[in-house]
Amino acid sequence: GAGVSQTPSNKVTEKGKYVELRCDPISGHTALYWYRQSLGQGPEFLIYFQGTGAADDSGLPNDRFFAVRPEGSVSTLKIQRTERGDSAVYLCASSFRGGGLYNEQFFGPGTRLTVL
Amino acid sequence: AQKVTQAQTEISVVEKEDVTLDCVYETRDTTYYLFWYKQPPSGELVFLIRRNSFDEQNEISGRYSWNFQKSTSSFNFTITASQVVDSAVYFCALSLKSKLTFGKGITLSVRP
Numbered sequence: 001g002a003g004v005s006q007t008p009s010n011k012v013t014e015k016g017k018y019v020e021l022r023c024d025p026i027s028g029h030t031a032l033y034w035y036r037q038s039l040g041q042g043p044e045f046l047i048y049f050q051g052t053g054a055a056d057d058s059g060l061p062n063d064r065f066f067a068v069r070p071e072g073s074v075s076t077l078k079i080q081r082t083e084r085g086d087s088a089v090y091l092c093a094s095s096f097r098g099g100g101l102y103n104e105q106f107f108g109p110g111t112r113l114t115v116l
Numbered sequence: 117a118q119k120v121t122q123a124q125t126e127i128s129v130v131e132k133e134d135v136t137l138d139c140v141y142e143t144r145d146t147t148y149y150l151f152w153y154k155q156p157p158s159g160e161l162v163f164l165i166r167r168n169s170f171d172e173q174n175e176i177s178g179r180y181s182w183n184f185q186k187s188t189s190s191f192n193f194t195i196t197a198s199q200v201v202d203s204a205v206y207f208c209a210l211s212l213k214s215k216l217t218f219g220k221g222i223t224l225s226v227r228p
Contacts (some may be wrong), residue, residue, distance in 0.1 A: 040220070042207050042209075042220050042221050043207075045216065045217070048214050048215055055214070056215060103214070104163050104166060105216060107153075107160060107162075109160045110160070
C-alpha cells in the first residue's frame with residue numbers, strides 16, 4: 001500500500017510569508033506526527049495528533065506554527081511570518097495507534113522548506 | 117527530560133567489515149522503547165529495530181544485531197559484513213509518550 005506522502009517536496013518562500021505543508025498518512029493510521037530536521041541534526045518533535053485532536057503540541061517552537069487535522073486523516077502544518085531560521089526539512093510520520101510507546105512510526109519523504 | 121547521545125559522528129569502513137554504532141540515552145521513565153532508524157541519501161527515514169525497556173535480550177536479525185544494556189543506558193547497533201548500500205545516516209531514538217527523541221545521527225560510509 002501507499003506510504004506517507006508529503007507535499008510539496010520542496011518549498012522556497014520569502015521571509016515573512018505564510019506557508020502550508022501537507023501530510024497524507026498511511027490509510028487507517030490514527031496517529032500522525034510532525035517533526036523538523038535541521039541540517040546535520042536528528043528530527044525534532046513538533047506535534048502529535050490522535051485522530052482529529054492534537055494530543056501533544058509541546059514541540060511547536062512558537063505561536064507562528066500551527067497544525068490541523070480536521071477529518072482525522074490529512075494534516076496541514078501552517079507557518080506564519082516565516083523566518084530564515086524556519087528553513088529545514090519537515091517530516092511527517094504516522095502510526096497505526098498512538099498513545100503507546102510501542103508503535104512504529106512510518107515516515108514520509110519530507111518537505112524541504114527554504115526561507116530566503 | 118530525555119536525551120539521546122550518539123557520540124560518533126562519522127564512520128568509514130571497507131565493505132564486509134563489521135561496524136558498531138553507539139547510542140546512550142537518558143530518561144527517568146522506567147517504561148520506554150528504543151529504536152534505530154536509517155536515513156539513506158534519498159532522505160526518507162526507515163525503521164530498523166525496536167526494543168522495550170523490559171527486555172534486555174539481545175537479538176540478531178539478518179546482518180543486524182543490537183546490544184541493549186540498561187545498566188549503562190546503552191543501545192548499540194551492529195551491522196555485520198557491511199555493504200555499500202548500508203551507507204546512510206543512522207539515528208537512535210527514544211520513545212516516551214508517543215513522541216520520538218532522536219540523537220544527532222551517525223554518518224556511515226561503506227567503501228567498496
